[in-house]
Amino acid sequence: MAIAFSKYHGLGNDFVLIDNRHSPQPILTPELAVQWCDRHFGIGADGVIFLLKADHNAENNEYRMRIFNSDGSEPEMCGNGIRCLAKFMQDLGIATVAGKYQIHTGAGLIVPQMDNDGQVTVDMGRPFLPAAEIPTTLGQPDQPVVNMPLSVDGRTWNVTTVSMGNPHCITFVDDVAHIALAEVGVLFEHHQAFPKRTNTEFVEVVSRDYLKMRVWERGAGITLACGTGACATVVAGVLNNLCDRRCTVNLPGGDLLIEWVADSDRLLMTGPAQLVFAGTYSAG
Numbered sequence: 202m203a204i205a206f207s208k209y210h211g212l213g214n215d216f217v218l219i220d221n222r223h224s225p226q227p228i229l230t231p232e233l234a235v236q237w238c239d240r241h242f243g244i245g246a247d248g249v250i251f252l253l254k255a256d257h258n259a260e261n262n263e264y265r266m267r268i269f270n271s272d273g274s275e276p277e278m279c280g281n282g283i284r285c286l287a288k289f290m291q292d293l294g295i296a297t298v299a300g301k302y303q304i305h306t307g308a309g310l311i312v313p314q315m316d317n318d319g320q321v322t323v324d325m326g327r328p329f330l331p332a333a334e335i336p337t338t339l340g341q342p343d344q345p346v347v348n349m350p351l352s353v354d355g356r357t358w359n360v361t362t363v364s365m366g367n368p369h370c371i372t373f374v375d376d377v378a379h380i381a382l383a384e385v386g387v388l389f390e391h392h393q394a395f396p397k398r399t400n401t402e403f404v405e406v407v408s409r410d411y412l413k414m415r416v417w418e419r420g421a422g423i424t425l426a427c428g429t430g431a432c433a434t435v436v437a438g439v440l441n442n443l444c445d446r447r448c449t450v451n452l453p454g455g456d457l458l459i460e461w462v463a464d465s466d467r468l469l470m471t472g473p474a475q476l477v478f479a480g481t482y483s484a485g
């Protein structure tokens with residue numbers, strides 16, 4: 202069976218997008234998503250994203266995003282992915298309401314807005330901070346984990362944990378270029394302190410409004426950018442009094458503008474989303 206797809210990227214974090222509105226479940230199994238994501242034997246991507254109709258009791262103009270990581274696991278949310286999904290919806294001719302889409306995710310209702318300059322600004326919702334909600338066994342279940350020691354690979358790292366619907370472990374370092382990301386990232390991901398595994402961000406504070414970040418993603422490994430990770434990083438930076446609430450987060454794939462709005466406690470993320478190519482894929 203040939204399945205139509207489009208490939209998009211947000212700062213090099215790349216996804217295969219499928220218009221799945223005709224079916225209530227993703228038309229690919231997690232195993233097929235793994236094949237499609239393979240960079241040698243498939244299309245090549247960090248994940249596969251499905252555009253679904255929202256549940257039947259939702260409003261007509263509400264949609265649902267589901268995503269499989271390149272290892273076939275299903276995360277709750279994806280920041281770069283939801284910008285790509287919004288651009289995909291625009292390219293499919295799906296009308297916005299006041300320039301916005303309403304998209305249900307595993308992290309709740311997320312609202313991307315199509316900006317006039319082609320960027321997408323996403324209301325990413327509130328961060329979750331109690332340890333039990335990350336989840337992590339560090340600290341006390343009902344308290345935030347801020348700058349706590351974690352032993353990984355024989356070294357003690359001071360970590361702060363934040364959930365943006367999905368788990369993030371952030372560690373501030375002097376020189377992010379010198380982190381052995383491939384070696385240490387996988388050890389954080391599978392550390393016993395994180396029962397649902399974790400995404401891990403290594404962050405260098407260049408100034409109070411400019412952070413350099415590299416990421417090891419749960420279920421995908423090293424990626425060029427992570428939107429939920431950039432949001433979690435600014436939250437962690439503010440909690441550690443290392444940065445302002447509005448920061449540029451520089452990633453290997455480019456820059457994201459992140460603001461943790463004080464009044465609403467919500468995070469706004471602004472960045473690009475681009476179509477790479479479209480085609481059909483014969484599954485199986």
Ligand SMILES: N[C@@H](CCC[C@H](N)C(=O)O)C(=O)O
Pocket residue numbers: 214270275276277278279280281282367368400418419420421424426427428429430
């Ligand atoms: N790249 C994403 C995050 C995708 C999900 C992540 N790998 C997880 O398992 O939580 C982003 O831009 O947020």
